[in-house]
Structures are given as C-alpha cells and as structure tokens.
Amino acid sequence: MQSALKATSRPDPAADPAIDRDWWRGAVIYQIYPRSYQDSNGDGIGDLKGIVQRLPYIASLGVDAIWISPFFKSPMKDFGYDVSDYCDVDPMFGTLADFDALVAEAHRLGLKVMIDEVLSHTADIHPWFKESRSSRNNPKADWYVWADAKPDGTPPNNWLSIFGGSAWQWDTSRQQYYMHNFLAEQPDLNFHNTQVQDALLDITRFWLERGVDGFRLDTINFYFHSQGLEDNPALPPEQRNDQTAPAVNPYNYQDHIYDKSRPENLGFLERFRALLDEYPAQAAVGEVGDSQRGLEVVAAYTADGKRVHMCYSFDFLAPEKISAAKVRAVLEAFGTVASDGWSCWAFSNHDVMRVASRWAANEADPTAYLKVISALLMSLRGSVCIYQGEELGLGEAELKFEDLQDPYGIRFWPEFKGRDGCRTPMVWEAAAKNGGFSAAKPWLPVPGKHLSQAVNVQQGDASSLLEHYRRFLAFRRQHPALAKGDIDFIESDGDTVAFTRRDGNERIVCAFNLGGKPAEINLGQGALQPLPGHGFSGQTGSGPVRFGGYGAWFGRID
Structure with missing residues (x-):
C-alpha cells in the first residue's frame, strides 16, 4: 500500500471554487448501525445492500450525510469495533463492491458518506497483534502497548478497562501484559510508534481513494497513553459522573490523566488532518470520552483548523436530563474554551439509552417533548448527529438476559443492561414480519411496541415525529444561520x-x-x-x- 506520507500529484482542491470544503460545518449526519438497519439476504443481520435499499428514505429526511458504524472484517466480539482487517468488508455485511455501490448511490442522492474508523485498538486476531505477541523482538513487537509485570506478578499499574476490570491482560507468549481500554480481545495500538501511525494513515488513504467523504473517529482521545505508566489518581466521589461509563463501573473512580487525553495526540491529529486536506472536501468528527475534561479536549482537537474538523463529547449523551440551564451552560462553556472550534451535538447513538426513554418517558406528552428537543438540537451552533430510529421516537428495548449480545451488558447485568436496547432493528412496516427489517429471526428481537412507530405508520401524517423531522430539516436548510451562524x-x-x-x-x-x-x-x-x-x-x-x-x-x- 502506498505510504500515507508520500507526496501526491493531486490538484489543490482549494483552487476549485465549486467544491464546498465547509460542508461539514452545520451538517446533519444520520448514523446507521448496519447490523440493525436493513437485512437484504435473509440472515437476520443488516448489510450494505440493505442500506442501499433504504438510502432514498434517508435522503427524504433532508440530512446532509450518513455515518456508517463499522462494517470491516471482525470477529464481532464488540460487533465491529474489534477490527481484524481495516481494508475489507466483513462477509456478513457484503463486499467492497457493495460498499462502492453504496457510495455511488449515496452521492447520486446528494448524501455524503462518513465511515467509522476504529484506530485506537484492533481485534486480538489481527495479523499485527499475532506478530506482536509472538516474541519481544519481532518487527511489530512495539506496535501494541506491552509492559512487564510488577515484581509480585500484578499488572504494571492501576489502569482500568471501560468494560470492567484491569486494563491489562497477561499474555503467555511474551510473558508480559498488554493494554486494552475495552475488551481483552481489543488490544491497544502503540501510537508512540510512528510506524503504527503510518500504517493507520495508509488505511485512511485506502478509504479516501474509495470515495468516502469523511470519518467518525472512535474513541479519539484514547490513542495515546503515558509512556511512564503512572497510576491514575483517585477521583473524589463528588466529582464522579457517568458520562463515559455507567455508574456501577469503578472506571468512574479514577481521574484518567495518564491512560487517555494525552497531549501527544495533537501531533498525530495534525498528520491525520494533513492527509484529509489532500482531498477535495473530506472531514472528520472525533468521539471524545472524557468525563472530566471533555469540552477542553474537544477544544484542543478542533483548534486552528489543523486537527479534526469537529468533535462530540458526552454532555448530551449522559443520563442527566437536558435542561434549559444545561443547554446554555454547555454551549457557552464550549464557546469560551473553543472559540474557533466546532462541535457535533447528539442526543442518542449506538452506545447510550435512547433519548425517548432516557428523557421523554415521564413527560406528559412524550412526542411533543421529542419534537421540541429535536428542534433545539437542530438549532444549536454546531453540527448534528441523528441516530437511526430517533426520528421515529423509538424507545429503549427491554430485553431478556438470554437475548443479550453486548458483552458490556452481560458483564454488568442487571444494574446496567448494556447497549443492546438501543441497537434493535429499525422498523419499516408495522404489519410486516419483524417490522420489515428481515424475513429471518433478527440478531436482536424487534420490540412489539416499536411496530406502531414504524416508518409506514408515520409517513404522511403531519402530526408524526417523522414528518416533524422532515419539516424542521427543510426549515433549517432555508436559513443558513441555523447551520453555520x-x-x-x-x-x-x-x-x-x-x-x-x-x-x-x-x-x-x-x-x-x-x-x-x-x-x-x-x-x-x-x-x-x-x-x-x-x-x-x-x-x-x-x-x-x-x-x-x-x-x-x-x-x-x-
């Protein structure tokens, strides 16, 4: 693969006035969780051809872009966020040709295509990790974060995994621990090694050459760790919150100053941005998971037009209900710390309880409430992410323990039920089998209460939440100040x-x-x-x- 650092003969896109390099600023981005959007081949799992089938619906909403959660080859321990081949499509989702067809059709319909890049870690079956763990002196020995045990055999420090327990896993081949911020099957890459950075930039170029318009960068503030491996200090109880991890998770007991949000990341993000700037109008949005310093990290990562274009933190994805005071406080704080930065706001995604259950369930008129907060979201300064089904008002699914797929929920059940409840299949037709998602048994059950909210029920009903989204997005397009002002x-x-x-x-x-x-x-x-x-x-x-x-x-x- 061509090196990401190699100069190209690509013409300067800034010289073409017809190209809107600023399209991302104020864009409305529709998130697709591919396993649960549309099954085209009857195996109970959504796929790329299914997304293509539903692109006209997405375009009819009036959004600017789609963001597709991972579809790369993966053992699916974390449902695609554990990548074993960054440059190929997992067969359950289709082929590279299917992806190319998706990009072509999206562009024909006027939609930008953003894909999820999971750069902080790989699957433990990735060839890079297999080589790295084989010895302490192989060419990729330093591609992951390895450390010796303490003299008593315990992990090198007190760092914790978001998915529970230590962030260190013992490896019998190297007789060392390797770091994993998430599952043990998701070893962290060592970004202090420039060869790792080069390889990841090469992968980014691969997808840019296939025509993608941008990237959502998963866990962007987890790329670097402190090479000193210092213990994280304890966080006083009054400062703990559950923005990044559920309240039952001891991850919240630490101030994570050494295992993430490190200053070294800024240099890599500048390299990443320089690569994107070689292309006509590509953009990136980063996910920042930091309960103590989220806005400050977003500010640093979006400053001066040299790093990523925009980021989102968990200010409006946390359990705490939105309020007028919080809206003002968050937006004004961001304006103070990131006067030249840009944020991307969201109320729901594939990792948190759906907003219809999280905030609207106890309102006197939940639909009216969802209408007003969605209008608020689409009126804030910043870009916007809408999670599939949010436009239908779908609530969190109540699943039985035996139906769970998410290892996070299985680990912390029943106090935390995981992320499956927000990942159940999209409902298209109320009377169709499985809501029109699949003719086969879906990978997660379709809740019966979702059927009355299906697309075909709401479509054409001016009082419905779906038509409210279409109407308001059209209104937003008519007034540029709502997008970029x-x-x-x-x-x-x-x-x-x-x-x-x-x-x-x-x-x-x-x-x-x-x-x-x-x-x-x-x-x-x-x-x-x-x-x-x-x-x-x-x-x-x-x-x-x-x-x-x-x-x-x-x-x-x-």
Missing part, C-alpha cells in the same frame, strides 16, 4: 431557553419551552418577524413570546 443567548427563566443565531445579514431568534406548561419569554429584540415552516405554533406581538407546553418560536430580526 454564531450563537448568543437571551436571558430566560425556568424551562425556557432562547438564543440568536446570526450569519452575515441573517439574524434569527430561536425560543424553546422544554416544559409541559405554557410559558413566555421577553425577547427584548424590538421588531421581530415570525418565521413560518417549522411546524410550531406560537404567539408574539410587541410584548413577550407566548407559547404552550413543549413549544418553540422562530423569528427574524429585521
């Missing part, structure tokens, strides 16, 4: 939050009532012209904006 908050009380988005000569006031009771906000902006097309009803005159529970109001400042 700056944000300034307006004083408000209680469950209300309001702000101004401004881009060039366009200034839009956005006001939201996150509570179920009527509310009003005195916007204090003088003459405001109400904007139509978003689907919310509200009242305004010369005085405050008044709206009902779970309401929103949008107006232009003339």
Whole structure:
C-alpha cells in the first residue's frame, strides 16, 4: 500500500471554487448501525445492500450525510469495533463492491458518506497483534502497548478497562501484559510508534481513494497513553459522573490523566488532518470520552483548523436530563474554551439509552417533548448527529438476559443492561414480519411496541415525529444561520431557553419551552418577524413570546 506520507500529484482542491470544503460545518449526519438497519439476504443481520435499499428514505429526511458504524472484517466480539482487517468488508455485511455501490448511490442522492474508523485498538486476531505477541523482538513487537509485570506478578499499574476490570491482560507468549481500554480481545495500538501511525494513515488513504467523504473517529482521545505508566489518581466521589461509563463501573473512580487525553495526540491529529486536506472536501468528527475534561479536549482537537474538523463529547449523551440551564451552560462553556472550534451535538447513538426513554418517558406528552428537543438540537451552533430510529421516537428495548449480545451488558447485568436496547432493528412496516427489517429471526428481537412507530405508520401524517423531522430539516436548510451562524443567548427563566443565531445579514431568534406548561419569554429584540415552516405554533406581538407546553418560536430580526 502506498505510504500515507508520500507526496501526491493531486490538484489543490482549494483552487476549485465549486467544491464546498465547509460542508461539514452545520451538517446533519444520520448514523446507521448496519447490523440493525436493513437485512437484504435473509440472515437476520443488516448489510450494505440493505442500506442501499433504504438510502432514498434517508435522503427524504433532508440530512446532509450518513455515518456508517463499522462494517470491516471482525470477529464481532464488540460487533465491529474489534477490527481484524481495516481494508475489507466483513462477509456478513457484503463486499467492497457493495460498499462502492453504496457510495455511488449515496452521492447520486446528494448524501455524503462518513465511515467509522476504529484506530485506537484492533481485534486480538489481527495479523499485527499475532506478530506482536509472538516474541519481544519481532518487527511489530512495539506496535501494541506491552509492559512487564510488577515484581509480585500484578499488572504494571492501576489502569482500568471501560468494560470492567484491569486494563491489562497477561499474555503467555511474551510473558508480559498488554493494554486494552475495552475488551481483552481489543488490544491497544502503540501510537508512540510512528510506524503504527503510518500504517493507520495508509488505511485512511485506502478509504479516501474509495470515495468516502469523511470519518467518525472512535474513541479519539484514547490513542495515546503515558509512556511512564503512572497510576491514575483517585477521583473524589463528588466529582464522579457517568458520562463515559455507567455508574456501577469503578472506571468512574479514577481521574484518567495518564491512560487517555494525552497531549501527544495533537501531533498525530495534525498528520491525520494533513492527509484529509489532500482531498477535495473530506472531514472528520472525533468521539471524545472524557468525563472530566471533555469540552477542553474537544477544544484542543478542533483548534486552528489543523486537527479534526469537529468533535462530540458526552454532555448530551449522559443520563442527566437536558435542561434549559444545561443547554446554555454547555454551549457557552464550549464557546469560551473553543472559540474557533466546532462541535457535533447528539442526543442518542449506538452506545447510550435512547433519548425517548432516557428523557421523554415521564413527560406528559412524550412526542411533543421529542419534537421540541429535536428542534433545539437542530438549532444549536454546531453540527448534528441523528441516530437511526430517533426520528421515529423509538424507545429503549427491554430485553431478556438470554437475548443479550453486548458483552458490556452481560458483564454488568442487571444494574446496567448494556447497549443492546438501543441497537434493535429499525422498523419499516408495522404489519410486516419483524417490522420489515428481515424475513429471518433478527440478531436482536424487534420490540412489539416499536411496530406502531414504524416508518409506514408515520409517513404522511403531519402530526408524526417523522414528518416533524422532515419539516424542521427543510426549515433549517432555508436559513443558513441555523447551520453555520454564531450563537448568543437571551436571558430566560425556568424551562425556557432562547438564543440568536446570526450569519452575515441573517439574524434569527430561536425560543424553546422544554416544559409541559405554557410559558413566555421577553425577547427584548424590538421588531421581530415570525418565521413560518417549522411546524410550531406560537404567539408574539410587541410584548413577550407566548407559547404552550413543549413549544418553540422562530423569528427574524429585521
């Protein structure tokens, strides 16, 4: 494979004014979990051809891009996040030709394609790890993080795995421990070795040459560790939270200053960005898992246009319910620490309880609540990720222990039930077998309560959540300030939050009532012209904006 460091004769994309290198800024990205989206061959597992079948639906939503969770060759111990071949498609998902067809069809429909790159670790059956563990002096001996035992045989330090227990696994071949931040079957690569970096950049180039428009970088702040292998200090109980790991996991007891979010990562991210910048308009979004320093890490990783284009942290993916105060606090904090950075906000993904259950379940009108918080999400300064089924209002599936597939849930059951509940198959047709996902028994059960929320039930119903998403995304496209503009908050009380988005000569006031009771906000902006097309009803005159529970109001400042 050609070295990622080798100069290319590719023309400078900046010279072509027709190319929008800034498409990612304010983009709405639809996340696809391929195992659960659409099965095309009747084996009960979703695949690439199934995604192609449903691309017209995704395009009809009005999103800008898709992000596909891993489909690479893998033993599937962590369902694709344990890669055994970075440059091939696992047969359960199809072939490289199927992927090329997916990219071509997505581009025909006007959709960008982003794929999940899992660079921090590999599967333990990856050829690199097989060679690395074979001896202490082979060519790849230093490609993973190896360390001797303490004199008493215990691991070299106190680092913990997110999936439970020590972050170190004893290997009998080398008579050493290797590091794994996740499963023992997911050994961590040693990014301090530049050969590892080169190999990963070569892999990135492989997919860029196949036409991908960008990458979602899994666990981007886990790439480097401290070479001194110092013990992490204890975290005081009052500082613990469950943004990165569930509350029952002792991972939360440490301040992870030595095993992740290391300053050495900045140099690699600059190399990664330089590679992407060789191509016309490719972009990357990084996943930052750091409960103590999430926003600061996002700021560092997106600063100066030299590293990744955008990142997301777990501020709105944590169990803590969103509130007007938290929205303002998080956005203003980000604006302070990352004034030239860019974030990507999400309320759901494949790793957390679905937002319909996490936040909306106890609301007086869950659908109305989901409408207003989704409108809020799509109005914030930043890009947006929408997880498949979020647009249908799907809730977390209640699964039996014997139906679980996720090793994380099996390890911490029943206090933490894992991630299977948010990964159940997409529901397309209420009356079809398995909701139209597959003719065979699905890899995870299709919850019966999801069938009444299927695409064919909601499609065409103006009052449905699905049509709300389509309507609001169209409204967002009509007003560039909502995608790329700056944000300034307006004083408000209680469950209300309001702000101004401004881009060039366009200034839009956005006001939201996150509570179920009527509310009003005195916007204090003088003459405001109400904007139509978003689907919310509200009242305004010369005085405050008044709206009902779970309401929103949008107006232009003339």
